[in-house]
Amino acid sequence: MSTNINIKKTKMKTKSIFLVLLIVVFCMPVQAQINVKKLGSQVKRSAEQQVEQRVKEKAARETRKALDKGEKKMDQGVSNATSGGSSTDKKGVADDSQKKYNPGVEAPAVDPRASDGNSKDNKGVETNNKEKYTPSAQALAADPKASDQTVEPGFTKSISEIHAAYEQLDPKVFTYQPYYEYKVFYNVHDKSTEDFRVREFNSLIANIASLGPLNYYPVNYLKIKTPDGNLLVTMDELFRNAWTAQFVADPMSSEAFDKFTKALMFGNQIFEAKIYYEMDDPDKGVVHAKTGELLIAPSRSIYESRQDRREEAGLSLARNVVSMDYVRTYLKDLFKQFNTETDAVVKYKLYWQIDAVMLDIFRKHKDYNSSDVANRQIEASYSAMESQRMDVESDARLSNAKPVEMPKGVSIDAATSAKVNGMAKEMLGAEYVKTIFLSSKWSEFQEDKYPYRVMHLSLPAAVIVKRADKYLMNYYDITKSPNGGEWNMMVKMGSSFQPVNYK
Numbered sequence: 477m478s479t480n481i482n483i484k485k486t487k488m489k490t491k492s493i494f495l496v497l498l499i500v501v502f503c504m505p506v507q508a509q510i511n512v513k514k515l516g517s518q519v520k521r522s523a524e525q526q527v528e529q530r531v532k533e534k535a536a537r538e539t540r541k542a543l544d545k546g547e548k549k550m551d552q553g554v555s556n557a558t559s560g561g562s563s564t565d566k567k568g569v570a571d572d573s574q575k576k577y578n579p580g581v582e583a584p585a586v587d588p589r590a591s592d593g594n595s596k597d598n599k600g601v602e603t604n605n606k607e608k609y610t611p612s613a614q615a616l617a618a619d620p621k622a623s624d625q626t627v628e629p630g631f632t633k634s635i636s637e638i639h640a641a642y643e644q645l646d647p648k649v650f651t652y653q654p655y656y657e658y659k660v661f662y663n664v665h666d667k668s669t670e671d672f673r674v675r676e677f678n679s680l681i682a683n684i685a686s687l688g689p690l691n692y693y694p695v696n697y698l699k700i701k702t703p704d705g706n707l708l709v710t711m712d713e714l715f716r717n718a719w720t721a722q723f724v725a726d727p728m729s730s731e732a733f734d735k736f737t738k739a740l741m742f743g744n745q746i747f748e749a750k751i752y753y754e755m756d757d758p759d760k761g762v763v764h765a766k767t768g769e770l771l772i773a774p775s776r777s778i779y780e781s782r783q784d785r786r787e788e789a790g791l792s793l794a795r796n797v798v799s800m801d802y803v804r805t806y807l808k809d810l811f812k813q814f815n816t817e818t819d820a821v822v823k824y825k826l827y828w829q830i831d832a833v834m835l836d837i838f839r840k841h842k843d844y845n846s847s848d849v850a851n852r853q854i855e856a857s858y859s860a861m862e863s864q865r866m867d868v869e870s871d872a873r874l875s876n877a878k879p880v881e882m883p884k885g886v887s888i889d890a891a892t893s894a895k896v897n898g899m900a901k902e903m904l905g906a907e908y909v910k911t912i913f914l915s916s917k918w919s920e921f922q923e924d925k926y927p928y929r930v931m932h933l934s935l936p937a938a939v940i941v942k943r944a945d946k947y948l949m950n951y952y953d954i955t956k957s958p959n960g961g962e963w964n965m966m967v968k969m970g971s972s973f974q975p976v977n978y979k
Contacts, residue, residue, distance in 0.1 A: 609640035618656040621665050628665070630731030635665050641725035649785045650721055651772065652713075658700070661717045663735075677715045677738065684750050685824045685872035690970045692752040697763060700772070707772040708763050710753055712742055716783065720790045727793040733806070736790050737833050741825075743787045744832040753779070791836060800843040804854055807833060811857045824872035827861065834858050870973065879975040880949065883938050885912040892935070896954055899965045900939050907941040909978070914938060918956075930958045936968070940978055947978035 611622040624635040631638070642655040642662055652658035663670055684693050697708040716739045723729070723736035741747050756765040758776035763769045773779035794803075810830050817823040838844065838854065845851060893913070901908045918933040935954040940947055951968040 608637055609644055611636060611640040612643055614654065615639060615643060615656050618654075619659075619664065622656070624665070628731075631726055631729040633726045633729070638722065638725045639664065642721055645721060645724065646789075649782060649789055650717065651782060652700075652717060655721075660700075661713060661721075663718050663722045673715050673718055676711055680712060680751075681825050682821055682876070684747075685821050685869075686876060687750065688873065688970070688972045688974075692750060694752050694754040697769075699769075702772070706769075708769055709772050712751070715739055716742055717786065720786050723790050724793060727797050733794070733798060733802075736794065737806075737829055737837075740787065740790070740832040740836055741828045743784065744828060744835065747828045747832070791840075794837045795841045798837075800841050803833070803838055803841060804850055807838065807854055807857075811861065814861060820868075820871040820875035824868055827865065827868050830858070830861060874946070874948070874973065874975060877975050879947075879977045881977055882940075882949070882979060883912055883914060885914065885938075886916050888913040888916050895963060896935075896937065896965065899954075899963065900952075903965060904939065904941050907943055909940040909942050909947065912938040912940070932957055940976060941973070942978075947976050948973040949976035949978075950974070 611619070615622045619639060621635050622639045627634050633641075639655070642650075645653065645655070647653040652661040655662045655664070659666070660669065660673075663673075680693075680695070687693055695710045695712055698711050698714070699706050699708055715735075719732070719735035719739040723732040726732050742751070753776055755761070755763050755771065755776055761771035761773055761775045761779070763771055771779055773782065807830065810826060810833070814823060814826040814830060817826060834854075838851075846855075893911075896913075897911050900911050914936040918935050920933055921931050922928045923931060932955045937952050937954055938949055939952055940949050942948070950973045951971040953966055953968050955964045955966070956962060
């Protein structure tokens with residue numbers, strides 16, 4: 477069955493959910509505001525984590541509700557999902573960005589991935605992982621590669637074995653079945669299709685990296701033909717399904733493991749909150765009410781729960797079949813790449829890839845021991861990387877941002893100008909260039925109830941800084957108490973530094 481690609485562009489939806497951060501900032505004393513370079517990132521990170529956790533918990537509640545209604549009896553999809561074989565590959569990590577990078581996963585003389593796979597939560601995996609499947613007559617007729625016995629670099633199974641394993645995947649978890657009728661959702665070892673998939677992955681990462689604070693990226697849709705007519709799926713399914721299925725089919729493959737960890741980014745708690753599946757009626761799976769276009773699943777909750785189940789099928793193998801030694805080696809290579817990477821977007825991608833592996837595989841691996849020295853070294857590298865998160869996200873966002881024009885300023889009295897300029901210089905240090913006052917009139921903010929006393933006065937301004945060879949601008953609210961005794965300078969809600977055509 478052919479697949480008709482029809483990308484649906486949707487409007488970006490912004491969620492202003494950082495009220496907690498605003499309250500914290502308003503309550504901070506003047507000195508705390510001025511020392512924002514020391515304290516601001518910690519406050520913002522704490523608020524982000526609280527909000528992101530609430531978003532995750534809400535999604536989890538929706539998923540559980542949907543499962544109770546319609547999918548209580550779905551299988552885990554692991555026991556029918558994988559075939560096996562010993563590892564013989566030398567090296568296998570493909571380039572997936574315009575700038576080449578290679579974690580350099582090398583298999584030692586004794587392959588550390590050769591784990592016995594015995595674990596209580598690994599039902600059926602150790603048996604099926606060693607089983608060799610053969611393609612069906614239907615697959616042989618529809619898929620020219622189904623009989624190909626080539627074992628490609630970075631893999632431990634032949635193309636034929638991998639494609640045969642795709643036929644064993646649980647359709648309740650890997651929705652697009654049979655695979656040979658939905659080839660765009662599987663790596664069927666066609667270079668042009670895989671190149672297209674990698675481009676979509678990189679494009680989505682770049683779009684997410686360019687988002688400002690509080691913004692979410694609405695993932696585009698893909699129209700596919702099914703026995704029930706044309707239905708829609710989100711574009712991230714192109715690589716999330718393909719790379720997870722590939723890993724489940726050949727879990728000892730370094731190439732498949734690397735691709736799976738990239739797909740895993742989109743199941744990561746914090747990164748997942750950066751994307752959004754926009755629908756007119758999520759509960760009924762109606763994407764576009766005017767055109768009557770439907771999601772492939774009955775609701776967004778069921779759609780996302782299937783993604784979670786599929787991810788768990790891969791994670792069970794990553795935690796129980798792939799050895800801890802290999803996971804550590806893999807992470808060390810990613811840390812090295814992260815620490816030397818100069819491309820801001822690639823560094824951003826590496827950050828979230830590492831974060832997903834750490835949280836979802838490394839710490840949940842059956843052989844993880846927090847007291848082990850080798851694991852403590854990995855944890856130390858991770859902590860060092862985590863401390864750079866704000867800079868990594870800021871650099872990625874600014875790397876391809878188009879400069880905006882300078883706003884038109886107004887004249888302000890000398891005393892106010894001197895006070896605000898002094899605060900800005902103390903806050904931003906040597907990077908400070910200029911303050912642009914956007915109004916000369918202070919706005920009054922009163923109490924909600926009688927006697928409606930004035931709480932504080934506010935004045936809008938823009939501040940320009942120079943970082944390296946770029947001029948950047950951000951918007952601020954200058955506040956003072958009614959008697960002028962206390963002054964504060966805080967970033968305007970939802971604003972962030974952006975390139976500016978400084979004149």
